[in-house]
Amino acid sequence: xxxxxxxxxxxxxxxxxxxxxxxxxxxxxxxxxxxxxxxxxxxxxxxxxxxxxxxxxxxxxxxxxxxxxxxxxxxxxxxxxxxxxxxxxxxxxxxxxxxxxxxxxxxxxxxxxxxxxxxxxxxxxxxxxxxxxx
Amino acid sequence: xxxxxxxxxxxxxxxxxxxxxxxxxxxxxxxxxxxxxxxxxxxxxxxxxxxxxxxxxxxxxxxxxxxxxxxxxxxxxxxxxxxxxxxxxxxxxxxxxxxxxxxxxxxxxxxxxxxxxxxxxxxxxxxxxxxxxx
Amino acid sequence: xxxxxxxxxxxxxxxxxxxxxxxxxxxxxxxxxxxxxxxxxxxxxxxxxxxxxxxxxxxxxxxxxxxxxxxxxxxxxxxxxxxxxxxxxxxxxxxxxxxxxxxxxxxxxx
Amino acid sequence: xxxxxxxxxxxxxxxxxxxxxxxxxxxxxxxxxxxxxxxxxxxxxxxxxxxxxxxxxxxxxxxxxxxxxxxxxxxxxxxxxxxxxxxxxxxxxxxxxxxxxxxxxxxxxx
Ligand SMILES: Nc1ncnc2c1ncn2[C@@H]1O[C@H](COP(=O)(O)OP(=O)(O)O)[C@@H](O)[C@H]1O
Ligand SMILES: Nc1ncnc2c1ncn2[C@@H]1O[C@H](COP(=O)(O)OP(=O)(O)O)[C@@H](O)[C@H]1O
Numbered sequence: 001x002x003x004x005x006x007x008x009x010x011x012x013x014x015x016x017x018x019x020x021x022x023x024x025x026x027x028x029x030x031x032x033x034x035x036x037x038x039x040x041x042x043x044x045x046x047x048x049x050x051x052x053x054x055x056x057x058x059x060x061x062x063x064x065x066x067x068x069x070x071x072x073x074x075x076x077x078x079x080x081x082x083x084x085x086x087x088x089x090x091x092x093x094x095x096x097x098x099x100x101x102x103x104x105x106x107x108x109x110x111x112x113x114x115x116x117x118x119x120x121x122x123x124x125x126x127x128x129x130x131x132x133x134x
Numbered sequence: 135x136x137x138x139x140x141x142x143x144x145x146x147x148x149x150x151x152x153x154x155x156x157x158x159x160x161x162x163x164x165x166x167x168x169x170x171x172x173x174x175x176x177x178x179x180x181x182x183x184x185x186x187x188x189x190x191x192x193x194x195x196x197x198x199x200x201x202x203x204x205x206x207x208x209x210x211x212x213x214x215x216x217x218x219x220x221x222x223x224x225x226x227x228x229x230x231x232x233x234x235x236x237x238x239x240x241x242x243x244x245x246x247x248x249x250x251x252x253x254x255x256x257x258x259x260x261x262x263x264x265x266x267x268x
Numbered sequence: 269x270x271x272x273x274x275x276x277x278x279x280x281x282x283x284x285x286x287x288x289x290x291x292x293x294x295x296x297x298x299x300x301x302x303x304x305x306x307x308x309x310x311x312x313x314x315x316x317x318x319x320x321x322x323x324x325x326x327x328x329x330x331x332x333x334x335x336x337x338x339x340x341x342x343x344x345x346x347x348x349x350x351x352x353x354x355x356x357x358x359x360x361x362x363x364x365x366x367x368x369x370x371x372x373x374x375x376x377x378x
Numbered sequence: 379x380x381x382x383x384x385x386x387x388x389x390x391x392x393x394x395x396x397x398x399x400x401x402x403x404x405x406x407x408x409x410x411x412x413x414x415x416x417x418x419x420x421x422x423x424x425x426x427x428x429x430x431x432x433x434x435x436x437x438x439x440x441x442x443x444x445x446x447x448x449x450x451x452x453x454x455x456x457x458x459x460x461x462x463x464x465x466x467x468x469x470x471x472x473x474x475x476x477x478x479x480x481x482x483x484x485x486x487x488x
Contacts, residue, residue, distance in 0.1 A: 010289070010290045010291035011291055013287075013289045013290060013291050014286075014287055014289070014291070017287070017289075017320070031351070032351060032354075035320075035351040038320060039320075039322065039355060042289055042290075042320070042322045043322060043323060046289065046290040046322065046324065049290070050290070091359070093359050093360040094360055097330055097333075097360075097361055097364045098334060098337075100330075102327050102330075102331070103323075103327070105323035105326065105359055106322075106323050108358075108359065109322075109323060109355070109358070109359075112358055144399070144400045144401035145401055147397075147399045147400060147401050148396075148397055148399070148401070151397070151399075151430065165461070166461060166464075169430075169461040172430060173430075173432065173465065176399055176400075176430070176432045177432060177433060180399065180400040180432065180434065183400070184400070225469070227469050227470040228470055231440055231443075231470075231471055231474045232444060232447075234440075236437050236440075236441070237433075237437070239433035239436065239469055240432075240433050242468075242469065243433060243465070243468070243469075246468055274483075276482075276483070276485075276486025276487065277486055277487055277488060278388065278486070278488075279486065281482075281486075371482050372386075372391075372481050372482045372485050373384075373386070375386075375482050375485050375486040376386025376387055376388070376389065376391075376485040376486075377386065377387055378387060378388075
Protein backbone atom coordinates (compact mmCIF):
# COMPACT_ATOMS: atom_id res chain seq x y z
CA UNK A 1 0.00 0.00 0.00
CA UNK A 2 1.50 3.34 -1.06
CA UNK A 3 0.20 6.81 -0.37
CA UNK A 4 1.40 9.94 -2.12
CA UNK A 5 0.21 13.47 -1.49
CA UNK A 6 0.07 15.75 -4.51
CA UNK A 7 -0.50 19.51 -4.57
CA UNK A 8 -4.01 20.22 -5.86
CA UNK A 9 -3.22 21.70 -9.25
CA UNK A 10 -3.71 20.53 -12.81
CA UNK A 11 0.00 20.11 -13.35
CA UNK A 12 -0.16 17.28 -10.79
CA UNK A 13 -2.48 15.21 -13.00
CA UNK A 14 0.35 13.75 -15.05
CA UNK A 15 2.30 12.75 -11.94
CA UNK A 16 -0.78 11.23 -10.32
CA UNK A 17 -1.38 9.35 -13.54
CA UNK A 18 2.14 7.93 -13.57
CA UNK A 19 1.79 6.85 -9.95
CA UNK A 20 -1.51 4.98 -10.42
CA UNK A 21 -0.51 3.45 -13.78
CA UNK A 22 2.56 1.96 -12.20
CA UNK A 23 0.53 0.57 -9.31
CA UNK A 24 -2.13 -0.81 -11.70
CA UNK A 25 0.53 -2.59 -13.74
CA UNK A 26 2.09 -3.97 -10.57
CA UNK A 27 -1.35 -5.28 -9.64
CA UNK A 28 -1.36 -7.26 -12.89
CA UNK A 29 -4.01 -5.30 -14.78
CA UNK A 30 -4.04 -5.46 -18.59
CA UNK A 31 -3.38 -2.32 -20.65
CA UNK A 32 -7.09 -1.59 -21.28
CA UNK A 33 -7.79 -1.80 -17.55
CA UNK A 34 -4.73 0.35 -16.79
CA UNK A 35 -6.08 3.00 -19.17
CA UNK A 36 -9.48 2.79 -17.48
CA UNK A 37 -7.87 3.38 -14.09
CA UNK A 38 -5.87 6.29 -15.49
CA UNK A 39 -9.02 7.88 -16.92
CA UNK A 40 -11.10 7.39 -13.74
CA UNK A 41 -8.37 8.79 -11.49
CA UNK A 42 -7.73 11.74 -13.81
CA UNK A 43 -11.42 12.66 -13.87
CA UNK A 44 -11.66 12.28 -10.08
CA UNK A 45 -8.64 14.47 -9.36
CA UNK A 46 -9.63 17.07 -11.91
CA UNK A 47 -13.04 17.25 -10.21
CA UNK A 48 -11.43 17.71 -6.79
CA UNK A 49 -9.45 20.72 -8.03
CA UNK A 50 -12.35 22.22 -9.99
CA UNK A 51 -15.30 21.45 -7.73
CA UNK A 52 -14.14 20.49 -4.22
CA UNK A 53 -11.37 23.11 -3.99
CA UNK A 54 -12.82 25.38 -6.66
CA UNK A 55 -9.39 26.37 -7.82
CA UNK A 56 -5.77 25.37 -8.06
CA UNK A 57 -3.37 25.39 -5.10
CA UNK A 58 -6.13 25.40 -2.50
CA UNK A 59 -5.54 21.96 -0.97
CA UNK A 60 -3.85 18.63 -1.49
CA UNK A 61 -4.89 15.37 -3.10
CA UNK A 62 -3.99 12.22 -1.22
CA UNK A 63 -3.80 9.15 -3.37
CA UNK A 64 -3.45 5.61 -2.00
CA UNK A 65 -2.93 2.53 -4.13
CA UNK A 66 -3.27 -0.94 -2.71
CA UNK A 67 -2.55 -4.10 -4.66
CA UNK A 68 -5.12 -6.72 -3.64
CA UNK A 69 -5.57 -10.40 -4.53
CA UNK A 70 -8.18 -9.49 -7.12
CA UNK A 71 -6.65 -6.29 -8.54
CA UNK A 72 -6.19 -2.78 -7.24
CA UNK A 73 -7.91 -0.53 -4.72
CA UNK A 74 -7.41 3.21 -5.09
CA UNK A 75 -8.48 5.75 -2.50
CA UNK A 76 -8.43 9.47 -3.29
CA UNK A 77 -8.94 11.98 -0.48
CA UNK A 78 -9.35 15.75 -0.35
CA UNK A 79 -10.55 18.24 2.25
CA UNK A 80 -12.51 20.57 0.04
CA UNK A 81 -16.29 21.01 -0.29
CA UNK A 82 -18.28 17.79 -0.02
CA UNK A 83 -21.09 17.15 -2.52
CA UNK A 84 -24.00 14.81 -3.03
CA UNK A 85 -23.26 12.49 -5.97
CA UNK A 86 -26.92 11.36 -5.94
CA UNK A 87 -27.97 14.90 -6.88
CA UNK A 88 -25.76 15.06 -9.94
CA UNK A 89 -27.84 14.54 -13.12
CA UNK A 90 -26.82 11.73 -15.45
CA UNK A 91 -25.14 12.89 -18.65
CA UNK A 92 -27.02 12.97 -21.94
CA UNK A 93 -25.43 10.26 -24.06
CA UNK A 94 -27.99 9.90 -26.80
CA UNK A 95 -28.81 13.36 -28.19
CA UNK A 96 -26.88 14.48 -31.25
CA UNK A 97 -23.54 15.71 -29.98
CA UNK A 98 -24.29 19.20 -31.32
CA UNK A 99 -27.20 19.53 -28.90
CA UNK A 100 -25.51 18.22 -25.77
CA UNK A 101 -24.44 20.43 -22.90
CA UNK A 102 -20.67 20.49 -22.28
CA UNK A 103 -19.39 18.66 -19.19
CA UNK A 104 -20.79 16.02 -16.96
CA UNK A 105 -18.86 13.02 -18.29
CA UNK A 106 -16.28 12.67 -15.51
CA UNK A 107 -18.42 10.82 -12.94
CA UNK A 108 -19.81 8.64 -15.74
CA UNK A 109 -16.32 7.61 -16.85
CA UNK A 110 -15.37 6.85 -13.23
CA UNK A 111 -18.41 4.56 -12.90
CA UNK A 112 -17.81 2.89 -16.26
CA UNK A 113 -14.10 2.36 -15.93
CA UNK A 114 -14.02 0.99 -12.40
CA UNK A 115 -15.64 -2.17 -11.06
CA UNK A 116 -16.61 -0.30 -7.89
CA UNK A 117 -16.56 3.42 -7.09
CA UNK A 118 -18.12 5.04 -4.03
CA UNK A 119 -17.76 8.34 -2.21
CA UNK A 120 -17.51 8.63 1.59
CA UNK A 121 -17.83 12.02 3.21
CA UNK A 122 -16.80 12.66 6.82
CA UNK A 123 -16.37 16.11 8.35
CA UNK A 124 -13.34 17.73 6.69
CA UNK A 125 -12.55 14.71 4.56
CA UNK A 126 -13.93 13.49 1.20
CA UNK A 127 -12.99 10.01 0.05
CA UNK A 128 -13.44 8.26 -3.27
CA UNK A 129 -12.83 4.53 -3.03
CA UNK A 130 -12.35 2.73 -6.33
CA UNK A 131 -11.71 -0.91 -7.12
CA UNK A 132 -10.61 -2.45 -10.39
CA UNK A 133 -10.30 -6.19 -10.89
CA UNK A 134 -7.69 -7.91 -13.02
CA UNK B 135 38.53 -8.45 -65.09
CA UNK B 136 35.12 -10.10 -65.31
CA UNK B 137 33.02 -10.62 -68.40
CA UNK B 138 29.37 -11.57 -68.35
CA UNK B 139 27.17 -12.16 -71.38
CA UNK B 140 23.54 -11.12 -71.01
CA UNK B 141 20.66 -11.87 -73.37
CA UNK B 142 19.72 -8.71 -75.25
CA UNK B 143 16.38 -7.94 -73.67
CA UNK B 144 15.13 -5.22 -71.37
CA UNK B 145 14.69 -7.63 -68.51
CA UNK B 146 18.49 -8.01 -68.48
CA UNK B 147 18.98 -4.34 -67.59
CA UNK B 148 18.50 -4.92 -63.88
CA UNK B 149 20.99 -7.81 -63.86
CA UNK B 150 23.53 -5.83 -65.86
CA UNK B 151 23.07 -2.98 -63.43
CA UNK B 152 23.72 -5.21 -60.44
CA UNK B 153 26.86 -6.57 -62.08
CA UNK B 154 28.40 -3.18 -62.88
CA UNK B 155 27.38 -1.61 -59.58
CA UNK B 156 29.16 -4.35 -57.70
CA UNK B 157 32.29 -3.91 -59.84
CA UNK B 158 32.18 -0.12 -59.43
CA UNK B 159 31.95 -0.45 -55.66
CA UNK B 160 34.82 -2.95 -55.70
CA UNK B 161 36.83 -0.40 -57.66
CA UNK B 162 36.36 2.04 -54.79
CA UNK B 163 33.97 4.48 -56.46
CA UNK B 164 31.74 6.64 -54.27
CA UNK B 165 27.95 6.27 -54.41
CA UNK B 166 27.42 9.21 -56.77
CA UNK B 167 29.97 7.77 -59.19
CA UNK B 168 28.42 4.30 -58.86
CA UNK B 169 25.04 5.78 -59.81
CA UNK B 170 26.65 7.54 -62.79
CA UNK B 171 28.11 4.24 -63.99
CA UNK B 172 24.75 2.51 -63.51
CA UNK B 173 23.01 5.21 -65.55
CA UNK B 174 25.59 5.22 -68.37
CA UNK B 175 25.58 1.43 -68.67
CA UNK B 176 21.80 1.26 -68.57
CA UNK B 177 21.48 3.83 -71.36
CA UNK B 178 24.15 2.07 -73.43
CA UNK B 179 22.55 -1.37 -73.11
CA UNK B 180 19.06 -0.05 -73.72
CA UNK B 181 20.39 1.58 -76.92
CA UNK B 182 21.95 -1.69 -78.05
CA UNK B 183 18.63 -3.51 -77.76
CA UNK B 184 16.60 -0.68 -79.29
CA UNK B 185 18.94 0.60 -81.98
CA UNK B 186 21.73 -1.91 -82.69
CA UNK B 187 19.51 -5.02 -82.50
CA UNK B 188 16.26 -3.18 -83.15
CA UNK B 189 14.38 -5.48 -80.88
CA UNK B 190 14.59 -7.81 -77.92
CA UNK B 191 16.12 -11.30 -78.07
CA UNK B 192 18.05 -10.61 -81.27
CA UNK B 193 21.60 -10.77 -79.89
CA UNK B 194 23.66 -10.71 -76.73
CA UNK B 195 25.29 -7.97 -74.71
CA UNK B 196 28.79 -8.67 -73.49
CA UNK B 197 29.81 -6.65 -70.51
CA UNK B 198 33.37 -6.52 -69.13
CA UNK B 199 34.37 -4.74 -65.93
CA UNK B 200 37.98 -4.15 -65.08
CA UNK B 201 39.13 -2.59 -61.83
CA UNK B 202 42.10 -0.33 -62.58
CA UNK B 203 44.44 1.70 -60.39
CA UNK B 204 42.45 4.83 -61.09
CA UNK B 205 38.92 3.40 -61.05
CA UNK B 206 36.94 1.19 -63.38
CA UNK B 207 36.96 0.40 -67.10
CA UNK B 208 33.78 -1.00 -68.61
CA UNK B 209 33.54 -2.42 -72.11
CA UNK B 210 30.16 -3.24 -73.63
CA UNK B 211 30.02 -5.22 -76.90
CA UNK B 212 27.23 -6.20 -79.27
CA UNK B 213 27.05 -7.51 -82.82
CA UNK B 214 24.12 -5.53 -84.08
CA UNK B 215 24.02 -2.60 -86.53
CA UNK B 216 26.93 -0.16 -86.16
CA UNK B 217 26.21 3.58 -86.19
CA UNK B 218 28.03 6.87 -86.48
CA UNK B 219 27.90 8.67 -83.12
CA UNK B 220 29.23 11.82 -84.82
CA UNK B 221 26.05 12.02 -86.86
CA UNK B 222 23.73 11.95 -83.84
CA UNK B 223 22.41 15.46 -83.13
CA UNK B 224 23.03 16.88 -79.64
CA UNK B 225 19.94 16.96 -77.42
CA UNK B 226 18.04 20.19 -76.80
CA UNK B 227 18.66 20.99 -73.14
CA UNK B 228 17.52 24.59 -73.02
CA UNK B 229 14.08 24.86 -74.62
CA UNK B 230 11.08 24.71 -72.32
CA UNK B 231 10.53 21.01 -71.61
CA UNK B 232 7.07 21.22 -73.21
CA UNK B 233 8.65 22.02 -76.57
CA UNK B 234 11.42 19.42 -76.56
CA UNK B 235 11.36 16.29 -78.69
CA UNK B 236 11.26 13.04 -76.69
CA UNK B 237 14.44 10.94 -76.64
CA UNK B 238 18.06 11.66 -77.33
CA UNK B 239 19.31 11.88 -73.74
CA UNK B 240 21.03 8.47 -73.49
CA UNK B 241 24.30 9.31 -75.26
CA UNK B 242 24.41 12.63 -73.40
CA UNK B 243 24.11 10.89 -70.03
CA UNK B 244 26.83 8.41 -71.04
CA UNK B 245 29.16 11.31 -71.87
CA UNK B 246 28.32 13.25 -68.74
CA UNK B 247 28.48 10.38 -66.30
CA UNK B 248 31.75 8.82 -67.48
CA UNK B 249 35.21 10.36 -67.54
CA UNK B 250 35.84 8.75 -70.93
CA UNK B 251 33.45 7.07 -73.38
CA UNK B 252 34.27 6.08 -76.94
CA UNK B 253 32.83 3.72 -79.53
CA UNK B 254 34.92 1.34 -81.63
CA UNK B 255 33.35 -0.40 -84.59
CA UNK B 256 34.98 -3.39 -86.27
CA UNK B 257 33.20 -5.68 -88.73
CA UNK B 258 30.56 -7.63 -86.78
CA UNK B 259 31.46 -6.07 -83.44
CA UNK B 260 30.48 -2.79 -81.78
CA UNK B 261 32.33 -1.76 -78.66
CA UNK B 262 31.70 0.98 -76.14
CA UNK B 263 34.67 1.61 -73.88
CA UNK B 264 33.97 3.62 -70.77
CA UNK B 265 36.22 4.76 -67.94
CA UNK B 266 35.25 6.20 -64.60
CA UNK B 267 37.82 7.46 -62.11
CA UNK B 268 37.53 7.19 -58.34
CA UNK C 269 3.65 18.05 -24.33
CA UNK C 270 4.08 19.70 -27.66
CA UNK C 271 1.59 21.11 -30.14
CA UNK C 272 2.51 21.86 -33.75
CA UNK C 273 0.40 23.17 -36.60
CA UNK C 274 1.20 22.53 -40.26
CA UNK C 275 -0.65 24.30 -43.02
CA UNK C 276 -1.68 22.57 -46.22
CA UNK C 277 -3.72 23.82 -49.12
CA UNK C 278 -7.12 22.54 -47.96
CA UNK C 279 -6.56 21.85 -44.26
CA UNK C 280 -4.31 22.42 -41.27
CA UNK C 281 -2.79 19.55 -39.32
CA UNK C 282 -2.59 19.97 -35.55
CA UNK C 283 -0.36 17.45 -33.87
CA UNK C 284 -0.09 17.06 -30.13
CA UNK C 285 2.08 14.73 -28.09
CA UNK C 286 1.41 13.28 -24.64
CA UNK C 287 -1.70 13.75 -22.52
CA UNK C 288 -4.81 15.82 -23.16
CA UNK C 289 -6.07 16.45 -19.63
CA UNK C 290 -7.41 19.42 -17.70
CA UNK C 291 -3.89 20.87 -17.60
CA UNK C 292 -3.15 20.65 -21.33
CA UNK C 293 -6.64 20.84 -22.88
CA UNK C 294 -6.77 24.67 -22.77
CA UNK C 295 -3.58 24.84 -24.84
CA UNK C 296 -5.09 22.52 -27.41
CA UNK C 297 -8.28 24.59 -27.47
CA UNK C 298 -6.22 27.75 -28.06
CA UNK C 299 -4.45 26.14 -30.99
CA UNK C 300 -7.69 24.88 -32.51
CA UNK C 301 -9.33 28.28 -32.05
CA UNK C 302 -6.39 30.01 -33.70
CA UNK C 303 -6.75 27.75 -36.74
CA UNK C 304 -10.48 28.39 -37.01
CA UNK C 305 -9.99 32.14 -36.49
CA UNK C 306 -7.41 32.18 -39.29
CA UNK C 307 -10.26 31.22 -41.58
CA UNK C 308 -9.34 27.55 -41.94
CA UNK C 309 -12.18 25.22 -41.11
CA UNK C 310 -10.79 21.86 -42.12
CA UNK C 311 -8.58 20.45 -39.38
CA UNK C 312 -6.74 17.17 -39.06
CA UNK C 313 -5.88 16.30 -35.46
CA UNK C 314 -2.91 13.94 -35.54
CA UNK C 315 -3.24 11.81 -32.40
CA UNK C 316 -0.50 9.31 -33.18
CA UNK C 317 1.42 10.55 -30.16
CA UNK C 318 -1.50 11.29 -27.86
CA UNK C 319 -1.62 8.57 -25.23
CA UNK C 320 -4.37 9.91 -22.99
CA UNK C 321 -7.49 12.00 -23.45
CA UNK C 322 -9.84 12.91 -20.61
CA UNK C 323 -13.38 14.25 -20.86
CA UNK C 324 -11.91 17.77 -20.97
CA UNK C 325 -9.94 16.78 -24.07
CA UNK C 326 -13.03 15.25 -25.61
CA UNK C 327 -14.91 18.53 -25.15
CA UNK C 328 -12.12 20.41 -26.90
CA UNK C 329 -12.64 18.11 -29.87
CA UNK C 330 -16.42 18.45 -29.89
CA UNK C 331 -16.22 22.26 -29.54
CA UNK C 332 -13.75 22.39 -32.40
CA UNK C 333 -15.91 20.10 -34.53
CA UNK C 334 -18.89 22.39 -33.94
CA UNK C 335 -16.91 25.48 -34.93
CA UNK C 336 -15.58 23.79 -38.06
CA UNK C 337 -19.01 22.53 -39.11
CA UNK C 338 -20.52 25.96 -38.57
CA UNK C 339 -18.15 27.13 -41.30
CA UNK C 340 -18.84 24.10 -43.49
CA UNK C 341 -15.56 22.48 -42.56
CA UNK C 342 -14.70 19.42 -40.56
CA UNK C 343 -12.37 18.14 -37.87
CA UNK C 344 -11.03 14.64 -38.53
CA UNK C 345 -8.75 12.54 -36.37
CA UNK C 346 -5.72 10.43 -37.25
CA UNK C 347 -4.30 7.41 -35.46
CA UNK C 348 -6.51 7.62 -32.42
CA UNK C 349 -5.49 5.03 -29.85
CA UNK C 350 -7.96 2.15 -29.58
CA UNK C 351 -8.49 2.83 -25.86
CA UNK C 352 -9.35 6.46 -26.58
CA UNK C 353 -11.76 5.38 -29.33
CA UNK C 354 -13.52 3.12 -26.85
CA UNK C 355 -13.95 6.08 -24.50
CA UNK C 356 -15.68 7.96 -27.38
CA UNK C 357 -17.98 4.99 -27.99
CA UNK C 358 -18.90 4.78 -24.31
CA UNK C 359 -20.45 8.27 -24.40
CA UNK C 360 -22.11 7.89 -27.78
CA UNK C 361 -19.51 9.91 -29.68
CA UNK C 362 -17.97 7.07 -31.67
CA UNK C 363 -19.38 8.41 -34.93
CA UNK C 364 -18.88 12.10 -34.35
CA UNK C 365 -15.39 12.14 -35.84
CA UNK C 366 -14.01 10.53 -38.96
CA UNK C 367 -10.91 8.66 -37.86
CA UNK C 368 -8.11 7.84 -40.30
CA UNK C 369 -5.23 5.41 -39.82
CA UNK C 370 -2.92 7.46 -41.94
CA UNK C 371 -2.06 11.17 -41.94
CA UNK C 372 -1.78 11.34 -45.72
CA UNK C 373 -5.22 9.79 -46.13
CA UNK C 374 -6.68 12.34 -43.71
CA UNK C 375 -5.09 15.30 -45.50
CA UNK C 376 -6.06 13.76 -48.84
CA UNK C 377 -9.69 13.51 -47.77
CA UNK C 378 -10.17 17.29 -48.07
CA UNK D 379 9.07 -3.74 -58.98
CA UNK D 380 5.65 -2.78 -57.71
CA UNK D 381 3.30 0.02 -58.67
CA UNK D 382 0.38 1.04 -56.49
CA UNK D 383 -2.16 3.80 -56.92
CA UNK D 384 -4.05 5.39 -54.04
CA UNK D 385 -6.92 7.77 -54.63
CA UNK D 386 -7.45 10.86 -52.56
CA UNK D 387 -9.98 13.60 -52.92
CA UNK D 388 -7.87 16.01 -54.99
CA UNK D 389 -5.10 13.79 -56.31
CA UNK D 390 -3.94 10.24 -56.87
CA UNK D 391 -0.69 8.93 -55.45
CA UNK D 392 1.31 6.57 -57.66
CA UNK D 393 4.05 4.74 -55.82
CA UNK D 394 6.64 2.61 -57.52
CA UNK D 395 9.47 0.58 -56.04
CA UNK D 396 12.81 -0.33 -57.60
CA UNK D 397 14.12 0.76 -60.99
CA UNK D 398 12.48 2.84 -63.71
CA UNK D 399 14.33 1.66 -66.82
CA UNK D 400 13.39 0.65 -70.36
CA UNK D 401 11.92 -2.56 -68.98
CA UNK D 402 9.70 -1.03 -66.32
CA UNK D 403 8.99 2.46 -67.74
CA UNK D 404 6.09 1.24 -69.96
CA UNK D 405 4.30 -0.13 -66.90
CA UNK D 406 4.69 3.20 -65.15
CA UNK D 407 3.41 5.02 -68.24
CA UNK D 408 0.35 2.74 -68.34
CA UNK D 409 -0.42 3.49 -64.71
CA UNK D 410 -0.01 7.23 -65.22
CA UNK D 411 -2.16 7.13 -68.36
CA UNK D 412 -4.88 5.22 -66.52
CA UNK D 413 -4.97 7.90 -63.83
CA UNK D 414 -5.18 10.72 -66.37
CA UNK D 415 -7.84 8.84 -68.37
CA UNK D 416 -9.90 8.36 -65.23
CA UNK D 417 -10.25 12.13 -65.20
CA UNK D 418 -7.74 12.82 -62.44
CA UNK D 419 -5.10 15.29 -63.39
CA UNK D 420 -3.28 15.86 -60.14
CA UNK D 421 -0.76 13.12 -59.54
CA UNK D 422 1.78 12.61 -56.77
CA UNK D 423 4.58 10.24 -57.78
CA UNK D 424 6.02 8.78 -54.60
CA UNK D 425 9.66 8.00 -55.39
CA UNK D 426 10.79 7.13 -51.89
CA UNK D 427 11.50 3.59 -53.04
CA UNK D 428 12.68 4.34 -56.57
CA UNK D 429 16.44 3.89 -56.62
CA UNK D 430 17.11 4.32 -60.33
CA UNK D 431 15.56 6.31 -63.16
CA UNK D 432 16.90 6.25 -66.72
CA UNK D 433 16.12 8.67 -69.53
CA UNK D 434 13.15 6.47 -70.45
CA UNK D 435 11.77 6.96 -66.96
CA UNK D 436 12.37 10.67 -67.21
CA UNK D 437 10.33 10.82 -70.41
CA UNK D 438 7.45 9.02 -68.71
CA UNK D 439 7.46 11.79 -66.12
CA UNK D 440 7.63 14.60 -68.68
CA UNK D 441 4.87 13.03 -70.81
CA UNK D 442 2.69 12.65 -67.73
CA UNK D 443 3.40 16.21 -66.63
CA UNK D 444 2.36 17.46 -70.08
CA UNK D 445 -0.90 15.48 -69.96
CA UNK D 446 -1.69 16.72 -66.47
CA UNK D 447 -0.96 20.33 -67.33
CA UNK D 448 -3.10 20.11 -70.46
CA UNK D 449 -5.99 19.40 -68.08
CA UNK D 450 -4.91 22.10 -65.65
CA UNK D 451 -3.47 19.58 -63.26
CA UNK D 452 0.03 18.82 -62.14
CA UNK D 453 2.44 15.96 -61.51
CA UNK D 454 4.55 16.42 -58.39
CA UNK D 455 7.27 14.17 -57.02
CA UNK D 456 8.00 13.01 -53.50
CA UNK D 457 11.28 11.92 -51.96
CA UNK D 458 13.27 11.88 -55.16
CA UNK D 459 16.76 10.52 -54.56
CA UNK D 460 19.44 13.21 -54.70
CA UNK D 461 21.28 11.37 -57.49
CA UNK D 462 18.13 11.23 -59.59
CA UNK D 463 17.53 14.95 -58.97
CA UNK D 464 21.03 15.67 -60.23
CA UNK D 465 20.26 13.77 -63.43
CA UNK D 466 17.23 16.06 -63.93
CA UNK D 467 19.40 19.14 -63.41
CA UNK D 468 21.96 17.88 -65.94
CA UNK D 469 19.39 18.00 -68.75
CA UNK D 470 17.76 21.25 -67.71
CA UNK D 471 14.72 19.63 -66.12
CA UNK D 472 15.51 20.47 -62.49
CA UNK D 473 12.61 22.90 -62.26
CA UNK D 474 10.04 20.99 -64.28
CA UNK D 475 8.69 19.12 -61.27
CA UNK D 476 7.83 20.30 -57.77
CA UNK D 477 9.60 17.91 -55.44
CA UNK D 478 8.38 17.36 -51.87
CA UNK D 479 10.24 15.66 -49.03
CA UNK D 480 7.06 14.38 -47.52
CA UNK D 481 4.09 12.52 -48.98
CA UNK D 482 1.56 14.31 -46.79
CA UNK D 483 2.91 17.70 -47.87
CA UNK D 484 2.61 16.66 -51.53
CA UNK D 485 -0.98 15.46 -51.13
CA UNK D 486 -1.75 18.54 -49.04
CA UNK D 487 -0.45 20.84 -51.79
CA UNK D 488 -3.51 20.15 -53.97
N1 LIG E 1 -15.11 15.99 -6.19
C1 LIG E 1 -16.18 16.73 -6.39
N2 LIG E 1 -16.50 17.70 -5.49
C2 LIG E 1 -17.59 18.47 -5.66
N3 LIG E 1 -18.43 18.34 -6.68
C3 LIG E 1 -18.19 17.40 -7.61
C4 LIG E 1 -17.06 16.55 -7.52
N4 LIG E 1 -17.07 15.73 -8.56
C5 LIG E 1 -18.17 16.03 -9.30
N5 LIG E 1 -18.84 17.04 -8.74
C6 LIG E 1 -20.12 17.64 -9.24
O1 LIG E 1 -20.67 16.75 -10.21
C7 LIG E 1 -20.80 17.39 -11.48
C8 LIG E 1 -20.49 16.41 -12.58
O2 LIG E 1 -19.13 16.07 -12.57
P1 LIG E 1 -18.42 15.38 -13.81
O3 LIG E 1 -19.29 14.26 -14.25
O4 LIG E 1 -17.05 15.04 -13.43
O5 LIG E 1 -18.43 16.48 -14.95
P2 LIG E 1 -17.79 17.93 -14.99
O6 LIG E 1 -16.80 18.02 -13.90
O7 LIG E 1 -17.18 18.01 -16.33
O8 LIG E 1 -18.96 18.86 -14.82
C9 LIG E 1 -19.85 18.53 -11.41
O9 LIG E 1 -20.23 19.58 -12.29
C10 LIG E 1 -19.91 18.93 -9.94
O10 LIG E 1 -21.03 19.74 -9.74
N1 LIG F 1 24.09 1.37 -79.76
C1 LIG F 1 23.53 2.06 -80.76
N2 LIG F 1 23.36 1.48 -81.97
C2 LIG F 1 22.78 2.17 -82.96
N3 LIG F 1 22.33 3.43 -82.86
C3 LIG F 1 22.46 4.05 -81.70
C4 LIG F 1 23.06 3.40 -80.58
N4 LIG F 1 23.06 4.28 -79.55
C5 LIG F 1 22.47 5.41 -79.99
N5 LIG F 1 22.13 5.29 -81.27
C6 LIG F 1 21.50 6.36 -82.10
O1 LIG F 1 21.64 7.60 -81.43
C7 LIG F 1 20.38 8.19 -81.14
C8 LIG F 1 20.42 8.90 -79.80
O2 LIG F 1 20.57 7.95 -78.80
P1 LIG F 1 20.25 8.32 -77.29
O3 LIG F 1 20.92 9.61 -76.97
O4 LIG F 1 20.60 7.17 -76.44
O5 LIG F 1 18.69 8.59 -77.24
P2 LIG F 1 17.46 7.64 -77.61
O6 LIG F 1 17.97 6.25 -77.66
O7 LIG F 1 16.50 7.88 -76.50
O8 LIG F 1 16.97 8.15 -78.92
C9 LIG F 1 19.40 7.05 -81.18
O9 LIG F 1 18.10 7.50 -81.50
C10 LIG F 1 20.01 6.17 -82.28
O10 LIG F 1 19.66 6.66 -83.55
